[in-house]
Amino acid sequence: MNDKSFIAGNKHVSRSRSSAVRGGAFRFSRRRDRMTGILLFLPLVALMVILSFYPVFRVFTLSLQEQGLFSQTSRFVGISNFIRIFQHEGFWRAFNNTLVFSFGGLALQTLLGLGIAMLLHARFPLRNSVRGSLLFSYLVPYVVAALTWRFMLSDATGVLNYAIRQMNLPMPASWFGSPQWAMPGVIFVNTWKNFPFMVLVFLATLQSISPELYQASAVDGATRWQAFRYITFPALVPALLIVGMLRTIWNYNNFEVVFLLTQGGPLGRTETFPLLIHRFVFGEFSMGRGAALAIVVLAILFAMSFVYWKLYETAQERLS
Amino acid sequence: MKTLLRRIHASGINLTFVAFLVMVVLLFPLIWMTLSSFKPNPELFTRPPTILPRTWTMEHYVELFWFTSFPRYFLNTFLVGAVAVVIGVGVSLCGVYSISRFKFIGAKQFTFIMLFIYMLPPVLLSIPFFQIWYSMGMLNTLTSLIFTYLTITVPFAIWVLRPYIESIPRELEEAARVDGCTQFQAFYRVIVPQSLPGIVASMIFTFVVVWNEYLYALILITDENLRTVSLGIGSLILETSVYSWGLVNAAGAMATIPILLVFSLVQKVMVTGLTAGAVKG
Numbered sequence: 001m002n003d004k005s006f007i008a009g010n011k012h013v014s015r016s017r018s019s020a021v022r023g024g025a026f027r028f029s030r031r032r033d034r035m036t037g038i039l040l041f042l043p044l045v046a047l048m049v050i051l052s053f054y055p056v057f058r059v060f061t062l063s064l065q066e067q068g069l070f071s072q073t074s075r076f077v078g079i080s081n082f083i084r085i086f087q088h089e090g091f092w093r094a095f096n097n098t099l100v101f102s103f104g105g106l107a108l109q110t111l112l113g114l115g116i117a118m119l120l121h122a123r124f125p126l127r128n129s130v131r132g133s134l135l136f137s138y139l140v141p142y143v144v145a146a147l148t149w150r151f152m153l154s155d156a157t158g159v160l161n162y163a164i165r166q167m168n169l170p171m172p173a174s175w176f177g178s179p180q181w182a183m184p185g186v187i188f189v190n191t192w193k194n195f196p197f198m199v200l201v202f203l204a205t206l207q208s209i210s211p212e213l214y215q216a217s218a219v220d221g222a223t224r225w226q227a228f229r230y231i232t233f234p235a236l237v238p239a240l241l242i243v244g245m246l247r248t249i250w251n252y253n254n255f256e257v258v259f260l261l262t263q264g265g266p267l268g269r270t271e272t273f274p275l276l277i278h279r280f281v282f283g284e285f286s287m288g289r290g291a292a293l294a295i296v297v298l299a300i301l302f303a304m305s306f307v308y309w310k311l312y313e314t315a316q317e318r319l320s
Numbered sequence: 321m322k323t324l325l326r327r328i329h330a331s332g333i334n335l336t337f338v339a340f341l342v343m344v345v346l347l348f349p350l351i352w353m354t355l356s357s358f359k360p361n362p363e364l365f366t367r368p369p370t371i372l373p374r375t376w377t378m379e380h381y382v383e384l385f386w387f388t389s390f391p392r393y394f395l396n397t398f399l400v401g402a403v404a405v406v407i408g409v410g411v412s413l414c415g416v417y418s419i420s421r422f423k424f425i426g427a428k429q430f431t432f433i434m435l436f437i438y439m440l441p442p443v444l445l446s447i448p449f450f451q452i453w454y455s456m457g458m459l460n461t462l463t464s465l466i467f468t469y470l471t472i473t474v475p476f477a478i479w480v481l482r483p484y485i486e487s488i489p490r491e492l493e494e495a496a497r498v499d500g501c502t503q504f505q506a507f508y509r510v511i512v513p514q515s516l517p518g519i520v521a522s523m524i525f526t527f528v529v530v531w532n533e534y535l536y537a538l539i540l541i542t543d544e545n546l547r548t549v550s551l552g553i554g555s556l557i558l559e560t561s562v563y564s565w566g567l568v569n570a571a572g573a574m575a576t577i578p579i580l581l582v583f584s585l586v587q588k589v590m591v592t593g594l595t596a597g598a599v600k601g
């Protein structure tokens with residue numbers, strides 16, 4: 001390094017030091033740094049514009065067009081796709097199915113998740129290995145979840161199928177073929193697959209409650225129920241609303257569970273919105289109707305998220 | 321006092337018992353699948369079903385690896401996952417660093433939009449993706465699958481990486497700059513090594529997500545040679561009317577065990593990834 005640049009370097013340092021003092025934070029104001037920053041940011045923006053913004057925009061334009069799956073020509077048809085899907089016999093059925101699947105799954109996942117989080121919050125030997133292995137079902141692929149439940153309930157080989165027959169339980173030995181039991185069946189498998197997420201979040205919340213609160217309440221003579229009602233429950237509410245929203249959205253968006261277990265059947269009893277979209281596009285080859293339904297589905301998703309968000313805000317206000 | 325201690329001790333043992341019972345019940349489907357993959361075909365159909373295989377056999381695994389295309393599916397999935405993870409995490413790392421160090425107009429909104437993209441129904445995105453790749457003549461290519469998976473890996477990597485990058489003290493970079501590094505050198509000599517745990521976490525996690533993905537593969541891939549593992553198993557259980565359950569179980573076990581092994585090795589890292597974006601901190 002020659003003398004000149006060394007001096008220049010020094011100057012640069014002293015200037016930035018003083019700016020650090022003035023601005024409270026260290027910042028190089030040189031244009032080159034800003035260029036580096038922009039260059040680092042650019043690939044991300046480019047990727048997201050190409051891979052997310054454009055596709056979302058494309059869904060909107062497709063919903064106003066009539067276009068076959070394998071055709072390059074399209075025709076502008078205005079809102080007629082929307083009119084057609086609202087008149088479609090499957091729409092309101094799918095609406096009901098989706099709500100039952102989303103909120104039924106949410107309720108079961110919350111109950112199971114909360115129960116297991118409270119169990120794992122207690123101290124006992126080997127707790128950590130139990131905690132780890134209880135997350136397994138959340139990590140396995142959906143195809144594996146579908147495979148194993150289909151296998152356990154299958155006629156010739158299923159262990160659960162055999163148990164149901166032997167015990168004369170008031171349910172069909174093979175759930176997914178029965179119009180009454182297919183929906184509870186898919187909700188059940190979805191719960192088995194996804195409850196560990198609830199366990200993780202509830203466990204983190206439970207661990208954040210100070211044990212002194214419980215000691216103090218015990219000294220004051222509170223029962224265990226009262227301790228739960230006035231200490232544990234209020235602490236869980238914000239977490240419950242946030243994960244409740246996430247899980248509702250993920251249940252609502254879920255395609256794999258139902259598709260791999262029942263494919264929407266029997267008689268459309270388990271056909272949820274994602275399956276109906278899939279059927280419009282890849283079964284009936286109508287991109288336009290699929291896209292239109294996707295937009296409606298997105299609007300309902302927004303409405304649900306908005307309600308959750310308002311609830312969360314109210315809960316935060318009340319508790320603080 | 322003594323009785324109290326004894327009671328605590330006893331309840332601890334009981335809790336372990338209860339927890340193990342719960343664990344066995346909840347893991348039963350996976351245990352059952354793995355055990356069944358070692359049973360010879362006739363034993364799979366015996367009534368009452370056997371829990372442990374009476375005769376252990378590797379025949380389904382031999383069939384899986386020598387007489388089906390599954391080795392190829394594993395290779396495809398691995399390839400797609402590796403490329404999607406490296407590109408996704410790399411781009412996200414640069415982007416997150418840039419957002420956290422330079423105050424761009426709209427950077428905050430941008431990260432919010434990333435969360436929004438993560439919430440979009442995949443089936444919604446599958447429509448334009450099919451159309452885009454079809455019009456480019458790229459349906460049935462692993463490249464199209466890789467790019468499509470970036471919509472999963474990038475938002476995820478951003479949510480995992482952000483807290484790591486933001487927790488690195490600026491003084492470190494400052495010191496590097498004083499020592500004559502350019503901004504970019506400071507980034508790859510200081511920030512990248514410092515956030516290595518976060519990078520590894522996001523890589524492992526996004527790889528698992530891609531490994532498990534089913535819907536996009538179902539829509540974009542129809543060529544049998546280009547199937548991913550999930551797609552291969554999916555078509556086994558959906559398309560064949562009479563299942564060869566031993567083979568299906570072996571495939572399922574092979575798709576699951578690598579993930580569970582990785583998870584057991586880096587449990588803590590995985591747990592952070594699982595709740596990324598859902599819990600603060």
